[in-house]
Amino acid sequence: MNHHINTTVRFRHLGRMDYQQAWDLQEELFAGIVARKIANRTLPPAEQLPTTNYLLFVEHPHVYTLGKSGKAEHLLLDEAGLQQADASYYKINRGGDITYHGPGQLVAYPLLDLENFFTDIHKYLRLLEEAVILTLAEYGLEGGRIPGLTGVWLDWEKQENPRKICALGVKSSRWVTMHGLALNVNTKLAYFGNIVPCGIDDKAVTSLQQELGRPVPLAEVEEKLKQHLTTLFGMHIVEKEN
Secondary structure, three states, X not given: OOOOOOOEEXXXXXXXXXXXXXXXXXXXXXXXXXXXXXXXXXXXXHHOOOOOEEEEEEEOXXXXXXXXXXXXXXXXXXXXHHHHOOOEEEEOOOOOOEEEEOOOEEEEEEEOEHHXXXXXXXXXXHHXXXXXXXXXXXXXXXXXXXXXXXXXXXXXXXXXXXXEEEEEEEEEXXXXXXXXXXXEOOOOHHHHHHEOHHHOOOOEEXXXXXXXXXXXXXXXXXXHHHHHHHHHHOOEEEEEEO
């Protein structure tokens, strides 16, 4: 157990970045945190160094990603179709099925050593959802959870027309997290038509723009989400540009 709790989180705004590039960055930061934890085990408590936490915000060009439990046939485009859609495709090491990322979508990647906060992955997922639910509430939208399904949904209570507005997919090892959430702000929803999202083919996908009937400044949503994550996790955010 690391006795040096560190709730400082280095925040990086990556702007629009290729999915592979952002993934490589995550892998690098993740490996650094894990290496520090392993090194700490060999040191007496007085010499152990606190681990570092990161929160990355990014927007990706059009991309489809397939998680470990996903089925390739849930992508309905072939190679030519991907080219036509100007989209790329990656198989990745998070949980979950296939998902879409693209312009107008806010993607948040927390790389946290949960031993600095709490060692409960279920609680971690619920707090990510809660941050999104609180952000949506600021726009007059009532987001919530549907039992058995991940992410954040609208019309989750009556489920007459349940719509997914935020997808979740995380990986955790030695209590260190990577990957994260994707909130549809001004996303081109037609791109979701090329997949069976998260293996669910009978529920719609939506965005803030779709629900409010107007585009919403991404930077505005980012600021709100960052604030809610900070409060819920008890983070001390340190800004770092890129």
